Amino acid sequence: MEGKSYVLNIWLFLIFFPVWAFCQGIQDEKTLPEILCRSTTGEIKIDGNLDESDWKNAESVEFVKIISLEKPVSRTIAYCLYDRKYLYVAFKCYDRDIWATYQKRDQPLYQEDVVEIFFKPDFSKDSYYEFEFSPKNIILDAFVGKRALAGNMFFRFAQWNCIGLKSSVKIKGTLNDWSDIDDYWTIEIAIPFQSLPSIKKIPEKGDIWLFNLARYDYSIYVEDGMELVTAGRITKFDLHRYQEWCFLKFQ
Numbered sequence: 746m747e748g749k750s751y752v753l754n755i756w757l758f759l760i761f762f763p764v765w766a767f768c769q770g771i772q773d774e775k776t777l778p779e780i781l782c783r784s785t786t787g788e789i790k791i792d793g794n795l796d797e798s799d800w801k802n803a804e805s806v807e808f809v810k811i812i813s814l815e816k817p818v819s820r821t822i823a824y825c826l827y828d829r830k831y832l833y834v835a836f837k838c839y840d841r842d843i844w845a846t847y848q849k850r851d852q853p854l855y856q857e858d859v860v861e862i863f864f865k866p867d868f869s870k871d872s873y874y875e876f877e878f879s880p881k882n883i884i885l886d887a888f889v890g891k892r893a894l895a896g897n898m899f900f901r902f903a904q905w906n907c908i909g910l911k912s913s914v915k916i917k918g919t920l921n922d923w924s925d926i927d928d929y930w931t932i933e934i935a936i937p938f939q940s941l942p943s944i945k946k947i948p949e950k951g952d953i954w955l956f957n958l959a960r961y962d963y964s965i966y967v968e969d970g971m972e973l974v975t976a977g978r979i980t981k982f983d984l985h986r987y988q989e990w991c992f993l994k995f996q
Contacts, residue, residue: 777977777978777989777990777991777992778976778977778978778991778992779991779992779994780804780806780825780956780976780991780992780993780994781804781825781994781996782825782826782827782832782948782993782994782995782996783799783802783803783804783825783826783827783996784826784827784828784950784995784996785799785826785827785828785833786798786799787799789826789828789831789833789933789935791911791912791913791933791934791935792913792915792933793913793914793915793931793932793933794915794931794933795824795835795837795931795933799826800824800826800835803824803825803826803835804824804825805822805823805824806822806823806824806825806958806976807820807821807822807976808820808821808822808823808958808959808960808974808975808976809974809975809978810972810973810974811959811973811974811975811979811982811984812979812980812981812982814978814980817962817972817974818962818966818967818968818972819838819839819840819841819960819962819964819966819967819972819974820839821836821837821838821839821860821960821974822836822837823835823836823837823860823958823976825993827948827995829947830937830938830939831911831935831936831937831938832864832935832936832938832948833933833934833935833936834862834934834936834958835931835932835933835934836860836931836932836958836960837929837930837931838858838860838929838930838931838932838960838962839928839929840858840918840927840928840929840930840962840964841926841927841928841964841966842923842926842927842963842964842965842966843858843880843916843918843919843920843921843927843930844857844858844880844920844921844923844963844964845857845858845859845879845880845881845883845920845921846881846921847879847881847883848881848883849883850883850884850885850886850906851884851885851886851887851900851903851904852883852885853885854877854878854879854883854885855877855885855961856963857879857961857963858879858880858930858961858962858963858964859877859878859879859960859961860877860878860932860958860959860960861875861876861877861878861957861958861959861960861961861984862874862875862876862877862934862936862956862957862958863875863876863956863957863958863959863984863985863987863990864954864955864956864957864993865954865955865956865987865990866941866943866944866948866954866955867943867944867945868955870943871890871891871892872888872889872890872891872943873889873892873955873987874886874887874888874889874941875887875889876907876910876934876936878912878914878932878934880914880916880920880930880932881914881920882912882913882914882932884910884912885903886903886905886906886907886910887902887903887905888902888905888941888942888943889902889985890902892985892987907936907937907940907941908937908940909937909939909940910934910935910936910937910940911934911935912932912933912934912935913932913933914930914931914932915930915931915932916930917929917930918930923965948995949995950995950996951994951995952994952995953992953993953994953995954992954993954995955987955990955991955992955993956990956991956992956993957975957976957977957979957984957987957990957991958975958976958977958991959973959974959975959976959984960973960974960975961973962974976991977989977990977991
């Protein structure tokens with residue numbers, strides 16, 4: 746019996762220690778910001794307008810500059826909602842120089858104006874998701890198997906496509922015309938839970954994911970021509986540092 750008990754203890758340790766150590770690592774560094782994701786009360790039409798009452802009642806998320814954590818030149822506001830089928834995310838990106846030229850899915854959209862969504866539903870697994878959307882409504886979606894491989898393997902991970910993904914963009918301004926001054930662009934996104942291979946169940950009230958939102962703004966109006974902002978308090982030039990993301994809390 747003692748031998749069996751010893752084996753059982755080792756087995757339990759191997760299962761639960763990685764989760765405990767991961768959470769301890771987060772807590773030791775800082776308390777992560779919390780984003781509330783409220784359940785919808787009605788249908789969300791993916792048209793880029795953000796005019797449903799649920800968006801008006803959703804918690805607004807403000808962004809800061811990466812590393813310095815200072816207030817950005819170009820303001821970004823985001824919102825999160827969910828229902829039994831989709832995770833909804835919306836961005837309003839103030840931008841005096843809206844720029845995007847890529848035409849095909851999974852091109853390096855982060856080299857131009859783009860918004861990004863990261864999330865890690867299961868703390869015990871290495872895998873996580875990344876989505877990028879340009880003002881032309883071009884998409885990059887990736888199911889990243891392991892963070893350490895993201896640099897060299899990223900575009901292999903991007904061969905995964907999120908079936909049923911929806912998005913729509915509205916632009917107040919002119920795209921790719923630096924000679925005038927634009928106002929903003931909005932994007933509305935619906936990510937289907939059933940297309941995410943690593944999640945075990947549809948999120949419920951009280952569930953928590955690791956989560957982050959980011960934006961690249963390439964513009965003649967920002968220092969060095971590019972500004973990278975994020976909802977999480979990222980202290981290094983690496984958006985894949987999920988220990989510095991946010992907690993997405995489903996309500």
